[in-house]
Amino acid sequence: MKVLVVAGLQRECRLLAGPGIETLAGGGDSARLEEEAARLAAGVDGIVSLGIAGGLAPGLSAGDWVVADAVVDRGTTVATDAGWTARLAAALPEARRGPVLGQDGVAATAAEKAALHRATGALAVDMESHVAARVARRHGRPFAVARVLSDGADRTLPPAARVGLGADGAVDLAAVLRSLAAAPWQLPALLRTGLEAGRAFRALEWFASTSKRSCFYFGSADLQVRSSS
Secondary structure: OOEEEEEOOHHHHHHHOOOOEEEEEOOOOHHHHHHHHHHHHOOOOEEEEEEEEEEOOOOOOOOOEEEEEEEEEOOEEEEOOHHHHHHHHHHOOOOEEEEEEEOOOOOOOHHHHHHHHHHHOOOEEEOOHHHHHHHHHHHOOOEEEEEEEEEOOOOOOOHHHHOOEOOOOOEOHHHHHHHHHHOHHHHHHHHHHHHHHHHHHHHHHHHHHOHHHHHOOOOOHHHOOOOOO
16 A cells, blocks of 8 residues: 655655655645645545644644644535544544644744634645545545644744745745845744754654554555545
């Protein structure tokens, strides 16, 4: 069995790669991500959107996990696969369950996050889950979503953090440094953002390095999850 794992950054993909896992980094380019995911979909048994996300719901903070029951995409709610979602939830018992919002751009400010939460009820937002949902639905593949928060709903990302994602999913350090040089006042907020992102990556690394990921990293027949639909 083979699973396509969709994330935003190459760093996430390196952590999550493993036997039977095809990883794909979006890099903030949803059109390219959708094209690449569609090309790979025929050769996999399911799609999992897994990685970091921004918090929308009050009370969630960096390092907290969310397992999605549904993905909100341009006003449409698409349910995740019940069986795959149950296994992720069992592997992440501390995770909050609820909808995740997928959109093409970064939700950068606390005010924007609050507005998105009011409008959608979503717990978190990322730039890949809506693409995974579309591709999985189109190709008849089960899909699931688990995301760890890199910033809470009350956090506003500094300008340098908003330009740091390269189109290939790598960190665009030059863009970050240019932004910082133009507005050095943002350094404290940027350092805080980096520390909180580090908390999220440690949580993701824990998931990737333990047996918890066996909920969809297959090696024996009893772990070969099939669509519940």
